[in-house]
Amino acid sequence: MEVVNTFLTWIFKNRIGQIENFMRNPIEVQEQILEELISTAKRTSFGKTYKFNDIDNYRDFASRIPVHSYEELRPYFERIMKGEQNVLWPSEILWFSKSSGTTSSRSKYIPVSQEALEDCHFKGGKDMLSLYVNNYPDSRVFSGKSLSIGGSLGKNPIDPASEIQVGDISAVIMENLPLWVQFARTPSLEVALMSEWESKIEKMAREVMNENVVSISGVPTWTIVLLQRIMDLKKAKNILEVWPNLEVFFHGAVAFGPYKNLFQELIPSSKMRYMETYNASEGFFGIQDQKDSEELLLMLDYGIFYEFIPMEEWEKEFPKVIPLSEVEVGKNYAILITTNAGLWRYKIGDTVRFTETSPYRFKISGRTKHFINAFGEEVIVENAEKAIEAAAEATGSSITNFTAAPLYFGDSKSKGAHEWIIEFKTMPDSQEKFIMVLDETLREINSDYDAKRYKDLALSAPKVHFVKEGIFSQWLKNKGKLGGQNKVPRLSNTREYLEEVLSILR
Template identity: 80%
Template structure:
């Protein structure tokens, strides 16, 4: 196995030179990519409708092709799902990713082309490994199994008789992985693609607990559930008693900060590494390329052309849209993407902040629809996660999940506030201190929140419900959203989710 590990490490390191190329020539790479995407799709229905043949430069593209939300692209997607091809992309589209970035009752179906699988999602997975072994040359990543926690596949809901399959992007990827990757991963596809999550976790735990697992890829919440189940079955104090060679967790989908302490309890080793990725239904966007960093390198040669809307323009009838060359460090942007799967100037719903432009590195700051701005406080997910993490670390608490929503004015004399339901594995040593720290940290990092909290003028101190483990899993199960890429919404500007969770306390 040592020979295999050395050989595979050498192969994956060869990609580093190509990564360095787009880091040094980001704008040229993006401009060439846009030209290639336009040229490839100019004879599609979408390309003809928006006169791709007349587009010569970015300004033409921005003038001729409107910014698209899901609702605008949905009729094109549905035509493909009905069986039509060459609608948004010239090659045959055989998969759709079922996007559940929120727990909304309405699912979104995102096209996945062969090009996006190979040049984006697969390439992202390979680059994740390349960057990891480049940073940790002593790694034994190929001496054991990679544990992948994915979603499930199902029928095309619009045309069940078609060959098009629909599922979580992780399931689409797993289903199409080359044989050598299938050999290196665990559990079996049969178990990995199960749709009933309670049975799946149990089957998965029993199948993988006797493997030599060296790496894990997945969403933190479901990884925790699986690890805890394996520890119960093995009667282990921590997971290293089961997998002594475990060395890295490749994680994504939600911010890792609030989970870090719990993972350090489950995997008590200073040699354990954590690496963040930004892989969504719409594409693979970013990878942490530096040790011990909370920034991700924006991957610029994956068949994705990027544009951005400054968040102060988001509500505008005609928002300003800028290319990558014009972004500024520290500003909050909504992402638009044009891809080799037929998404054109598409709003993915995520927001990012650039931490560097040489090279382009980002942090995910939240969602365009996941924020609290009921009183002009403009609290985004990034703020909430920082405040939660600060309060937890100071009070020795371990958090598993949370959500927050506004409490609106009841009458002319009442004040508004924010209400939180926070699920703990380990409760704070001092709940009042936790509450004060959460509030004071928010005030420190968000001047709008601080202004509204000043002398309780508009907002009174937050209301916090200290919940035991399992409340959010129960809520997701009640909504039929257990598993896959379904996530608890961190923030909401309405009380819909909050009222549902409060009924379970």
């Protein structure tokens, strides 16, 4: 394996020249991407509607094509899922990535073209390895197996008999990887793409625990569940007793900070490395390119054209939209993307803050709405409000206010959860029933939350503080924000607000 490791390390190091090119010439690269996207899609249904033939520059593009939400592009997506092609993008669309839903649908379905797979997602994986081996020339990352924890695939929900398949983006990528990559990864594809998570975790654990695993790729929550099960099976105190050559965890999807201490407990080595990526259903956007920094490098040659909406403009009917060349360091922006899968000026819902512009590095600053996504569940305010309403109706209670935040893993044996403070005018006739209906309703309306809650694998049942009226008013008063337009934040991905309210209860 030493020869293989040396050869592949040399191969991946050589990609760094292309990365350095877009770091030196970001605007020129982005202009070329836009030109190629418009030219390629000009004969699609969408391209004809918006007269792509007459678009000569960014100004024409921005003035002619409207900004789109998921709901606004959804009719086009459904046409493709019903069998129509050449709608948004000229190449055949055979894959849709399934992600957390909007207020009107349980899940979103995002088209994935062959170009998006090869020139974006696969390229992102190769660049991740290129940056890693350039930062760590002594790496032996190709000397063993790469453990990848993915999702599952299913049939097209609109036309189950069609060739189109849907699934988590990790599963779509895994299914389409070239043979040499399949050989280098574990577990087997059959196990990796299982949909029943309890059986999947068990089979994964038993299949991979005797492999020489040197790297892991996945979401922190599921990775923790898997590592804990492997340690139980092997009766190991930590995972290094199972995989002594493990050297890196490539992670993404949720913030890693809250999990850092637990990973250090599971993998007690100062030599263990952690590298963040920003990969979503819609595309591969960023990679942590520096050893001693948590900033992400914006990847600019993946067939994605970027625009941004300053967050102070977000609520306006016609918000100002700017290209990459106009962003400023320190400001929060909502991201718009135009991609080689036919997403045109699409609002992905994430916000970023640039830390520098030469090259373009950034940090993910949140979502355009209040949310909880500490475990990959992507619970939005609308989800929470529907669940609260259902629980109140089922228990004869009335609610005046609430807030919720993550309750993180306390140690290597515990699970995460959501912690709620709910203020009642009329208390529920059964607190146990209220929690049950709250939890069940969230599972019904949010597929990602449901997956994390399945048999308590990654998330435990909610923890709820039932409080009487006046607590939130006192909290707002303490902050000098009582009255007017000041509101209690319904959801937060940090515990700041929740801890402040809990301090009043103590």
